[in-house]
Amino acid sequence: MIEGILVGLSAAFSFQNLLMVLGGCLIGTFIGMLPGLGPMSIIAIMIPVAIKIGDPSAALILLAGVYYGAIFGGSTSSILINAPGVAGTVATSFDGFPMAQQGKAGKALTIAAIASFCGGTISAILLMIFAPMLSSVALAFHSAEYFALMVVGLSAIAAFAGTGKVVKALMMTVIGLTLATVGESALFNAPRFTMGLMDLQSGFSFITLAMALFALPEALNLVLRPKKDGGASGGEIKDLRITGSEARAIAPVIGRQSVQGFLIGVMPGAGATIASFLGYAVERNIAPKDEQAQFGKGSVKGLAAPESANNAACTGSFVPLLTLGIPGSGTTAILLGALIALNVQPGPRLMTDSPEVFWAVIISMYIGNIVLLILNLPLIPYIARLLAVPRTYLIPFILFFTLIGAYIGQNNATELLILVGLGVFATVLRFADYPLPPLLIGFILGGMLEDNFARAVNLTDGVSFMWERPMTLALLILGVALILLPAWRARRARALQQGTAQGD
């Protein structure tokens, strides 16, 4: 292994490859900041450039740099304008945006940068050590377990919606899952529930839904309640520094989530999105009672958790790609395509056949993380100043970015009408106090959930897999418990209250 690291070091520290990392991170960060262009589309766009380079390690280094940069850039727009351009950074906006509203945008961005850096670095070390071992664990997970894992994820999200809102959160999850069924049906890919509209044949697009649920209601809210926007666009950027107590609070969170995110990223199909949501849910559930109330209102822990988890998962998703040749996410699938185009066959033999590619990529992950940190920390005050823009300019531009984000992906004006319609609906839902994040999460996981469910049902010719596979059963029980526990607790609290009232 030492030999491999040295080969990787000499490859990654060549002038050309350093330039690749730097360029990749820069391009990724800036394009990732535009809502609507996630890492997947950016990497897809960069593939011709990468292939033109010709050298597989340089190309892969460039693409990996773009990948990290895009994830980081995506968290910037989540924090500043509540417009997560990437599914993996939706959880970042839960606490990042409230922090920005409180005038702590600079601090939020700093925490995001540091958490991403730690998550990326720790998981790169883990990747180096565990890559060969973990690939066998991932293979033990079948579709039934994936289905159960997603059920756990969804119920964890609903469970943390807060007391009294669990049913509403579940309702929103089901609506998200329902929206995900529009388009092509699982397994057979025949159009389903499209109401005869050609534009719906490929389903609702994630970007459109994310924009409609988060960015548009936010902008409309700024218009509807003009007094309230003083906090959001006050432009005051105070306390950029993280205090000692905050650093102590987030350090264990970052440590835990880096490992957990990495492990989730290793599993094919899970990836950064699930890692960030689960990371957020886990940290919220294990936090002390008084800190739990802070989640969703600008908690530093709630921001650090998804940020370290999603970067760790990005690294983790390279494990199945590099060791098995199985892409763990859409992004790594595109990377796989690029590798094959460069005449490198990822798989178990990659480490022996072309060790320089394998190790150069891993070493460049460290370099990429350091470059991102150096690049972003000094830029943060300038990026955060975006919020000081007067609202007569800010709102039109937020709306414009929202619209164009949805348009670029599809090149289709109907998408914009869907966006506006869903956005108005989401605004009404917000007024009625329905939590919106579960809807989007349900939508993101909906397709995967149904596919895995379908595969499991077909394999066992029924739903017997739910109790015949111990792992599936355990996960499903956990999922149900997560939903029932808060409800039971609330009921007991209410019963106690009533009891004392009657006793008086």
Place this chain on the structure above:
Amino acid sequence: MPLDKWIAALFLVGSVIYGYAAFTYPLLPFERNMAFLPNTWPQVLAVLGAVLSLLILIARPEPADEEGRVLGRITRADLAGLKIGQAVLLVSAMIAYALLLRPFGFLGATVLFIVGTGLLLGERRVLVLILVAVLGAGLVWGLVDGLLGIFLRPLPWFLESTP
């Protein structure tokens, strides 16, 4: 009835319609013998949605949260405090943008949209606004078209050179 119950009722109606569509889904001939059908999952979802929306409908009103505001209940008085007119105008501007994007071209429609909504929100320095709009639209177009190579028709139909 508070707003959240109205919405729950709406969801119930939606679930029933969705359920009807799911249970009467026209299956393809070769799909009929499969264990898992394209409408299996939607059927599960329709039932779940109906049950959950009923639960919300029959649930007791929620207790007031710490701010003392009763959740999910927007009264007429609350609505009066909101600038609904402006919001409706903004939404119409977005719909107009969606419809005009193709015929007016990206640059034209975008400048029009930003200037229009800016004026709507009370910006009075029209020239600055136009300048910012042109710069912003041009920059984004340059980035998307030049760097990423995604084609967006920049100019209105009458200025466009035929390919």
